[in-house]
Amino acid sequence: MKYLSGRLLLKKNLSSEELKIGHSELAGMIEVPDGKIRCQRCGSLHDKAGSRLPIGAYYCRTCIELGRVRSDEWLCNFPQADYPRQSYLVWQGELSLEQEDCSRQLKSLVLMPGKTWLHAVTGAGKTEMIYPAIDQVLQQGRTVALASPRVDVLIELHKRLSRDFSCEIPILYAESKDYFASPLVIASTHQLLRFREAFDLLIIDEVDAFPFVENPIFGEVLELARKADSHLLYMTATSHPSLELEVKQDDLYKIQLSRRFHGFPLVLPQLFWLSRFGKAYQRQRSSSFPLLIFVPDFKTGEDLAQKLGEVFVSSETPDRHELVEDFRSGKISVLISTTILERGVTFPKLDVFVYRADHFHFTAPVLVQIAGRVGRSRERPTGELCFFHKGKTLAMIRATAEIKGHNRGAFPKGGAKDEI
Numbered sequence: 001m002k003y004l005s006g007r008l009l010l011k012k013n014l015s016s017e018e019l020k021i022g023h024s025e026l027a028g029m030i031e032v033p034d035g036k037i038r039c040q041r042c043g044s045l046h047d048k049a050g051s052r053l054p055i056g057a058y059y060c061r062t063c064i065e066l067g068r069v070r071s072d073e074w075l076c077n078f079p080q081a082d083y084p085r086q087s088y089l090v091w092q093g094e095l096s097l098e099q100e101d102c103s104r105q106l107k108s109l110v111l112m113p114g115k116t117w118l119h120a121v122t123g124a125g126k127t128e129m130i131y132p133a134i135d136q137v138l139q140q141g142r143t144v145a146l147a148s149p150r151v152d153v154l155i156e157l158h159k160r161l162s163r164d165f166s167c168e169i170p171i172l173y174a175e176s177k178d179y180f181a182s183p184l185v186i187a188s189t190h191q192l193l194r195f196r197e198a199f200d201l202l203i204i205d206e207v208d209a210f211p212f213v214e215n216p217i218f219g220e221v222l223e224l225a226r227k228a229d230s231h232l233l234y235m236t237a238t239s240h241p242s243l244e245l246e247v248k249q250d251d252l253y254k255i256q257l258s259r260r261f262h263g264f265p266l267v268l269p270q271l272f273w274l275s276r277f278g279k280a281y282q283r284q285r286s287s288s289f290p291l292l293i294f295v296p297d298f299k300t301g302e303d304l305a306q307k308l309g310e311v312f313v314s315s316e317t318p319d320r321h322e323l324v325e326d327f328r329s330g331k332i333s334v335l336i337s338t339t340i341l342e343r344g345v346t347f348p349k350l351d352v353f354v355y356r357a358d359h360f361h362f363t364a365p366v367l368v369q370i371a372g373r374v375g376r377s378r379e380r381p382t383g384e385l386c387f388f389h390k391g392k393t394l395a396m397i398r399a400t401a402e403i404k405g406h407n408r409g410a411f412p413k414g415g416a417k418d419e420i
Contacts, residue, residue, distance in 0.1 A: 002181035005081035006143070006198030008041060008224075010067050011074040023078045029058050029071035041069050042193055043220035062217060063193055077196045080143060080227075083183040089135035091128070091164035096263070099129050102255050106133040106233070109253065110201050111140065115232045117247065117254045121406045122237040122343075122372020125261035127160060130203065130233070135165075138183050142200035145185045145225070147192055149209050149218075153344030155321060157205065158186045189218055192225040202226040206343050207234045207243070208365060237343070237372055238365040238402070258409035264381035265407040267374045269354075269367070269400055277355060277388045281308070284351055284384060285334075290327065291351045293336045294370055296359035304355060305336050312336040343369040349380040357387035357396055367399035 004021055011025065032038050036045045039060035051058045057072040069075070095103055102118065109116050110133045120126045134144050146161070148154050151173045158171040161184070170179050172187035172194075179185075179194075187195075189204070202222060222232060234243065234252075246252035260266065272280065284291050295301040298314050305312035311332055313320040320340075327335040328347055335341075339361065352374050354362065362370075367387070374383035387396055 002081050003179055004078040005181045006078065006195050007179070008075055008077050008194055008196035010069070011076050013067065014076060019076070021078060023076045025074045025076055027071060028069040028073045028075055029060060037071065039063065039069050040075055041066075042217055043224060044217055066190065066193055080198050081181055083138075083141050083143065085139055085141040087135050087139050088165045088167045088184070089131055089138075090166050091131055093128060095125070095128060096259075096261055098257055098259050099125055099261060102257050103129045103132050105255050106130060107136050109133075110137055110231045110233065113229045113231060115234070115246070115252045117234045117236070117243055117252050118257075119236055119239065119243075119254060120257035121260060121266060121410075122369065123260040123262075123266070123376040124237075124257045126205075126235050126237075127157065128261075129257075130235070131164065133233075134184070134201065134203075137201045138167075140200075141183075143183050143185070143198060144201045144203070145187060145192070145195070145199040146203045146205065147187050147189050148205040148344065149189045150206055150340070150344055151188060152321075152324065152340055153206055153209075154186055154188060156345050161186065189221065192221050195225040197224075197227050199226045200230045201233065202230060203233045203235065205235045208236045208238055208240045209343060238368050240365075256409075258406045260375070260381070260410075262378045262381045264375060265410060266403045267371065267383055267385045268403055268407075269371055269385045269387045269396070271357075271387045271389065271392060271396060271400075274356065274388045274390050277353070280353070280386060280388070284353075287351070289349050289351050289380070289383070290330070290332075290347060291334045291353065292327075292341065292347065292373060293334065293353045293355055294342070294362075295336060295338060295355050296361040298338065300356060300359075301336050301338055308334070308336070310334040310336055313340070314338040315340050339366055339370075341373075342366055343372070345373070346376050347373065348377040349383070350374055350376070351384040352386070353384075354387045356389065358389035358391050358393045362393075362395060364395040364398035364402065367395060368402050371399065371403060 026040050029037050029039050035048055037048050037058045038045050042063040044062040057070045060069045137144050162169050167184055169184050170182055172191040247254045301312045313323050326332045371385055374385045375381045
């Protein structure tokens, strides 16, 4: 029953045969000072008064969506399995000189305990850069997990790594299939709660994304899921104050890359009044390029989709993964989306419009991520990026300034002469 390897599971959900496998047991919750009780799965603290059940036991509200943890019940921790010392990397691509330098640094770090932050612009090729480091760990018979708070990012990562590594890779999120043992795992950050001291290298992609960012519980989750002598790697395209603070305190090593893999600069947004959206849409539709339109909320998306006669997807769309694939394959040429597709997904030769870019949901980091969807392919490293608004916001100004700053960093001799 190798599928139990490295797992932390509720005892009540395990069969008698599974319980015969060697494991350790720990109480679901334990009492700590100051009248509080601590969940042994997610590490969160709760007041006893607010967590007491009628039967007198306590439960954890924080991780209840993964099954209720109670103080009078047990968690079972199964040791991680041993895996062959071998290479699984079958990717035949080549890294640019800048990518190769970052990859070389990662390889020198990941076999040692510590924490690293790979801060690379959108379209820099972060995924390919970490391939050699992942394979180096796997060659030692060790284990790797690649996690993200965004399901759409996970699905894209799973497709790419399943193509580029020869081992079978499980993907774990709320609607995914059952877990099976593998030295390489892809999982949502929530699913890491079902692992304990399981990984030698834990990689968190899009660490600055909701719901990971600003949620202190996930910092504890990462520490519990990885081994004591493991390495933790963060990957982002935008900065975050908490990460910068860790770097300043020498608790985190930062590797930075400001140039995209194809050598072209990041595409700069063009700002237009919302009243110009209709004509811009008609003009873009006369081209052969796909168009992704971002909207700030569900209602706006529904209304715009009805007006234009196009497809709209959000986190509430039941078949959104299929619709996104239809857009990727060209069956759909226009897709309207909330910010669920702001990061971690690649569509070739894409144009992007942001409808109501002045909305408060479109923060500067979100706009930078959205901008990064444009110009990601060698075949078309440019593209159209338009922010339609009812009034220019500080977020739009900051996003534009950040993109320009990355381009100056990538092209220090007078900036990016081919800036779009």
